[in-house]
Amino acid sequence: MIGMAISFALFLFAAAMLLAAWRLLQGPDILDRVLALDTLYTNAIAVVILLGLKFATQLYFDAALLMAMLGFIGTVVTARFVGRGDVIDHD
Amino acid sequence: MTAAELPRWLEILISALLIFGGLTAVLGALGLVRFKSFFTRLHAPTKTSTLGVGGVLLGSMVYLNWISDMAVIHQVLIAVFVFMTAPISAHQMAKAMLDANPEMRPPLPESGQADSSRLGSTNVTAAHTGQDHDQIGPPAQRPAHD
Numbered sequence: 001m002i003g004m005a006i007s008f009a010l011f012l013f014a015a016a017m018l019l020a021a022w023r024l025l026q027g028p029d030i031l032d033r034v035l036a037l038d039t040l041y042t043n044a045i046a047v048v049i050l051l052g053l054k055f056a057t058q059l060y061f062d063a064a065l066l067m068a069m070l071g072f073i074g075t076v077v078t079a080r081f082v083g084r085g086d087v088i089d090h091d
Numbered sequence: 092m093t094a095a096e097l098p099r100w101l102e103i104l105i106s107a108l109l110i111f112g113g114l115t116a117v118l119g120a121l122g123l124v125r126f127k128s129f130f131t132r133l134h135a136p137t138k139t140s141t142l143g144v145g146g147v148l149l150g151s152m153v154y155l156n157w158i159s160d161m162a163v164i165h166q167v168l169i170a171v172f173v174f175m176t177a178p179i180s181a182h183q184m185a186k187a188m189l190d191a192n193p194e195m196r197p198p199l200p201e202s203g204q205a206d207s208s209r210l211g212s213t214n215v216t217a218a219h220t221g222q223d224h225d226q227i228g229p230p231a232q233r234p235a236h237d
Contacts, residue, residue: 002154005110009109016113043144068176072180079187083190
């Protein structure tokens with residue numbers, strides 16, 4: 001039953017990632033694409049955790065932690081670069 | 092790591108948590124696709140994807156801690172990190188949109204009258220009309236010109 005639930009949750013997350021990828025290709029603004037990439041990152045964390053449950057290995061959770069950190073840093077840096085043209089304040 | 096020794100109610104609980112997370116993520120992605128302006132699109136997935144990942148993490152945390160004999164804390168770390176950083180990145184995106192397009196910023200409310208009458212504080216009215224700043228409590232009469 002848990003195996004079926006994991007497969008169904010993987011299907012749902014794949015559908016969510018497809019919708020976010022549509023917005024990533026379509027988005028009228030750059031920040032729409034940044035937002036779609038952030039959503040893709042957050043959903044990919046859940047997908048990696050579900051795959052770690054499915055394949056019964058502990059190794060995937062470290063990958064999920066790394067993806068959480070890198071996704072946050074990438075989103076913040078890209079948003080700041082788009083917003084003010086500079087990432088770090090030089091004042 | 093087989094699911095054979097799990098009790099029935101725990102299987103149902105873990106499955107419900109995983110599927111709840113998936114449904115919430117689909118809801119947020121639908122909002123990301125369907126909404127019209129950027130700020131509503133920003134509103135939809137930043138909340139719901141956090142909740143979806145939280146549901147999946149909670150389910151896997153319950154499952155692995157029941158299965159294995161030692162405590163698994165990776166999920167706690169990931170959950171804390173995601174719950175801390177998702178509002179920050181959403182705030183950065185909203186600020187970047189307002190910095191790039193200053194005409195999208197909503198206008199400021201008119202100073203003085205509306206705020207002081209709503210909040211019931213005398214400081215704004217006193218500073219505005221040049222009355223005594225040490226006065227506490229409602230002003231004796233409201234100035235007529237504003």
